[in-house]
Amino acid sequence: MTRAQAGYADRSASAIGVFDSGVGGISVLRALRDELPLEKFVYVADSGHAPYGERDDAHVITRSHAITRYLLVQHRIKALVVACNTATAAAIKLLRQDFPDLPIVGIEPALKPAALSSKTKVIGVLATRGTLNSEKFRSLLASLHGQARFVLQPCDGLADAIEHGDATKMIAICADSTGAMGQFGQEQASMDTLVLGCTHYPFIADTLRNLVGDQVAFLEGGVPVARQTRRLLAQCNWLVQQIADATPDAHVAMPIQFFTTGDTENLQTAVNRWLELKVDVQSITIS
Numbered sequence: 001m002t003r004a005q006a007g008y009a010d011r012s013a014s015a016i017g018v019f020d021s022g023v024g025g026i027s028v029l030r031a032l033r034d035e036l037p038l039e040k041f042v043y044v045a046d047s048g049h050a051p052y053g054e055r056d057d058a059h060v061i062t063r064s065h066a067i068t069r070y071l072l073v074q075h076r077i078k079a080l081v082v083a084c085n086t087a088t089a090a091a092i093k094l095l096r097q098d099f100p101d102l103p104i105v106g107i108e109p110a111l112k113p114a115a116l117s118s119k120t121k122v123i124g125v126l127a128t129r130g131t132l133n134s135e136k137f138r139s140l141l142a143s144l145h146g147q148a149r150f151v152l153q154p155c156d157g158l159a160d161a162i163e164h165g166d167a168t169k170m171i172a173i174c175a176d177s178t179g180a181m182g183q184f185g186q187e188q189a190s191m192d193t194l195v196l197g198c199t200h201y202p203f204i205a206d207t208l209r210n211l212v213g214d215q216v217a218f219l220e221g222g223v224p225v226a227r228q229t230r231r232l233l234a235q236c237n238w239l240v241q242q243i244a245d246a247t248p249d250a251h252v253a254m255p256i257q258f259f260t261t262g263d264t265e266n267l268q269t270a271v272n273r274w275l276e277l278k279v280d281v282q283s284i285t286i287s
């Protein structure tokens, strides 16, 4: 039974909430905007409490709950996208328990598509320490046992360097991380696929490409998350009515609101650069 059939109020016109520890979730928002160009979005970057990847689960769970409450109470969101692998791994189960009427979509490193598409069946995975150590990730890995070999690499400090636009640090961490993983390429026993298992990492794809070469496929999770969001909203009958002749640039008119618990300029620069949008980012405190 859909939520609409069950008698919940129609929330089609409400916004979709999206959050990440910082700017990384913009890589997911990009895919959401492409998939759902007529929807409204409210984005929260929890940069004042980032990075999540090297913090304990309790911190990530507390922050995820506080942000979800804020989005529900202040923005009356109709769905939530947890645009952070680390927060999904630590908190999504509890969020779904505590907010049972809210459709919630999370993101996980794209191991399944990687196992299907890799030819050498050797796959590199870059993610935060929090994601790689989580129970959720361990069971994802176990579910693919025997299908491919995964080379796991935690990238301490990388999300933070991306957050602050520290290019020197970014390049150094990428070089160390890829260097420690082994051989990349199409040859037998080499990694022909690299999973970008943190939503910040698509923004440094060029740096990684210079290090691993042109032969390696990069996989990120934004597009499947966007499709799943559409599916969930369609099930609830909460999709904004799609107009058949929507112009390809219809999304330009759709409002996306941006909030950060940290530095507004960082988020503004990232939105400008990655979504090609000029917006006013608002500073907030969420406790």
Ligand code: DGL
Binding pocket: 020, 021, 022, 024, 025, 050, 051, 052, 053, 054, 083, 084, 085, 086, 087, 128, 131, 159, 160, 197, 198, 199, 200
């Ligand atoms: N962007 C987040 C992720 O996808 C985490 C970055 C951080 O460590 O805060 O895992």
